[in-house]
Amino acid sequence: MKILLMGNPNVGKSVVFNRITGANVIASNYSGTTVEFTKGSMKLSDRRVELIDVPGTYTLEPTCKAEQIAVEMLNEHTNGDVIINVVESTNLERSLNLTLQLLKSKIPVVVALNFWDETKHKGISIDDKKLEQILKVPCVPICAVTGEGIKHLVEKLEDAKPSDFEYEDSRRWQKIGDIVNEVQTITHRHHTWLERLGDASVRPLTGIPMAIIVMFLAFKVIRFIGEGLIGRVGEPLFENFWMPVVMKLSTIMGGGGFVHDLVIGQLIDGEIDFGQSFGLLTTGLFVPIGAVLPYVFAFYVVLSLLEDSGFIPRLAVMVDTLMHRVGLHGFAIVPMLLGLGCNVPGALATRVLETRRERFISATLLSIAVPCAALQAMIVGLVGQYGAGYLAIIYGTLFVVWVLLGVIFNKTVKGESPEIFLEIPPYRIPYLRSLAKKIWIRIKWFLKEAIPFVLLGVLIVNLLYTFGIIQFAGKIAAPVVTRILGLPQEAVGALIVGFLRKDVAVGMLIPLGLTVKQLVIASVVLAMYFPCVATFATLVRELGIADMLKSAGVMVISSLVVGGLLNLILPG
Amino acid sequence: MGETGTGTDKKGFAVNRVSLLQMRPGQKGKIVEISGGYGLARKLEALGIRTGKEITKISEQLMRGPVLLQQGRTQAAVGFGMASRVLVEVNAEDEK
Numbered sequence: 001m002k003i004l005l006m007g008n009p010n011v012g013k014s015v016v017f018n019r020i021t022g023a024n025v026i027a028s029n030y031s032g033t034t035v036e037f038t039k040g041s042m043k044l045s046d047r048r049v050e051l052i053d054v055p056g057t058y059t060l061e062p063t064c065k066a067e068q069i070a071v072e073m074l075n076e077h078t079n080g081d082v083i084i085n086v087v088e089s090t091n092l093e094r095s096l097n098l099t100l101q102l103l104k105s106k107i108p109v110v111v112a113l114n115f116w117d118e119t120k121h122k123g124i125s126i127d128d129k130k131l132e133q134i135l136k137v138p139c140v141p142i143c144a145v146t147g148e149g150i151k152h153l154v155e156k157l158e159d160a161k162p163s164d165f166e167y168e169d170s171r172r173w174q175k176i177g178d179i180v181n182e183v184q185t186i187t188h189r190h191h192t193w194l195e196r197l198g199d200a201s202v203r204p205l206t207g208i209p210m211a212i213i214v215m216f217l218a219f220k221v222i223r224f225i226g227e228g229l230i231g232r233v234g235e236p237l238f239e240n241f242w243m244p245v246v247m248k249l250s251t252i253m254g255g256g257g258f259v260h261d262l263v264i265g266q267l268i269d270g271e272i273d274f275g276q277s278f279g280l281l282t283t284g285l286f287v288p289i290g291a292v293l294p295y296v297f298a299f300y301v302v303l304s305l306l307e308d309s310g311f312i313p314r315l316a317v318m319v320d321t322l323m324h325r326v327g328l329h330g331f332a333i334v335p336m337l338l339g340l341g342c343n344v345p346g347a348l349a350t351r352v353l354e355t356r357r358e359r360f361i362s363a364t365l366l367s368i369a370v371p372c373a374a375l376q377a378m379i380v381g382l383v384g385q386y387g388a389g390y391l392a393i394i395y396g397t398l399f400v401v402w403v404l405l406g407v408i409f410n411k412t413v414k415g416e417s418p419e420i421f422l423e424i425p426p427y428r429i430p431y432l433r434s435l436a437k438k439i440w441i442r443i444k445w446f447l448k449e450a451i452p453f454v455l456l457g458v459l460i461v462n463l464l465y466t467f468g469i470i471q472f473a474g475k476i477a478a479p480v481v482t483r484i485l486g487l488p489q490e491a492v493g494a495l496i497v498g499f500l501r502k503d504v505a506v507g508m509l510i511p512l513g514l515t516v517k518q519l520v521i522a523s524v525v526l527a528m529y530f531p532c533v534a535t536f537a538t539l540v541r542e543l544g545i546a547d548m549l550k551s552a553g554v555m556v557i558s559s560l561v562v563g564g565l566l567n568l569i570l571p572g
Numbered sequence: 573m574g575e576t577g578t579g580t581d582k583k584g585f586a587v588n589r590v591s592l593l594q595m596r597p598g599q600k601g602k603i604v605e606i607s608g609g610y611g612l613a614r615k616l617e618a619l620g621i622r623t624g625k626e627i628t629k630i631s632e633q634l635m636r637g638p639v640l641l642q643q644g645r646t647q648a649a650v651g652f653g654m655a656s657r658v659l660v661e662v663n664a665e666d667e668k
Contacts, residue, residue: 058618063611091645094620122645173622198647202640203597203631317649321637329651330638419651420638421615426645
């Protein structure tokens, strides 16, 4: 037996899923957060049954890829399956369109009337008992974020049976209109301040300044939290508590030798340097936990707030015109924003775009010119000490590359780029507990993905050096790396390891004693030249091998061109 | 393609038939036609926005950007080209 969670986009299916299963999937206040179905299990009268979080769909006549997945999943149902149809109570008429189509499938349905609490201050009153009588399936009011009504909903699953509600397809909207008139009464009320804010943020005169201020504040807050955590928590923790432990270990291991260097790394003037020693227990732990995690945390706090409030779809509207210049539309800002955290979820989010052309352009721009939080944290740490101006050169270059490549793609890549078509959800005050949960899911995911790869990266760096492979590769690549990019031969090591983890790669630059100019070039090239292995695997899956090869070609060539140009232009 | 221009509605009031693009932000109107292919009409219908419905234009963006409209409690942003294909009847008195 399976239970399918179905409903319009952004009605809170993922929140209901988390509530019922106790599992953790990402939920946000915009359409298309779930582009892939998620499975979980729940207990139903002593049986374990499967619960599936289906991507949101407005209708069973699919208009995009995510909707198609939903319809396919519905078609695969077997006897005994039940649908939980999550409905937006504040938008009953529209929601019922899907409900009525689901009733026709003759699969047992339970309707969950979500946002029940919101109906009250919006002056809407719905007679759920009457709705139940009309539709002939259980209708349960719930408030998913707080968990009210969820228990009742689960109990009702036992009563679910196919509905014998009948109607003609051509008269569906009329039928819906009749139902709404019968069960819903609306009392007049004034606009809430959230609605006024919502309207103001989509008018050019007020919206553009608001978007700029929000993005500026977001940036400031990320730096404030990130730097604060590194300076007050990350570094002290490693220097004061971890240092004595690894120092003692180093002494026990004799202060040198192959195994010592692998575990502790090279001692610098008899001391451990967490940035430069490059042992598994020193640099291998310091990079992901001490240097990167604070920024990743800061980024996800801010991103999650922006997501849950409903700001992002409005930002999508404001940047739509700009995005058209690069062959995309405004909603393509979502993969880009997610990519600033980690390119993997960014690449997955390209699925919200309708055509292959848009997915190719957005995925390629994302992996070339959108540096992930781990890479940014290391660049800020390394280059930032020479002044913000150098960071501005790095970010500025990447932005110019993003725009220029986009314009070129827009002119050359075949296919269609449709216009934006996006539902704008109401602004909502983020619910603290679900916000905290979402940030925690993302941090956990980061730690699980990053730490093994960073350790593997550090291990490989050591092996490559020990067996002289980096020195060898350096000689071969010298013409490109030294002549075109102006970097020392040893920087090849960073480019090799960058395929595994870009943060470790930046770390490898530290002992090379590069000039600021070289650091800027190396940072830009590391960001652009190739995606890390996790992103690469995702892109192969999303784009197919042929398009991925094309995309990779663009990356290699453009990184050499841009790196070479910087080498020519920058003084020093 | 539907025509835009002046006429009278069923009750005999003077109305103007305009596209979403020609409406002023904040203006209300009734959708009379969604022209040019089934795709747009279907997408809008999925949101409950369809012929015969009263809508409000919330805003438009600069440089042929998207138009925001509201129907009931649903707000949607549609591209400039799409907006030109949504024909709306507005009160002629309202047009000044």
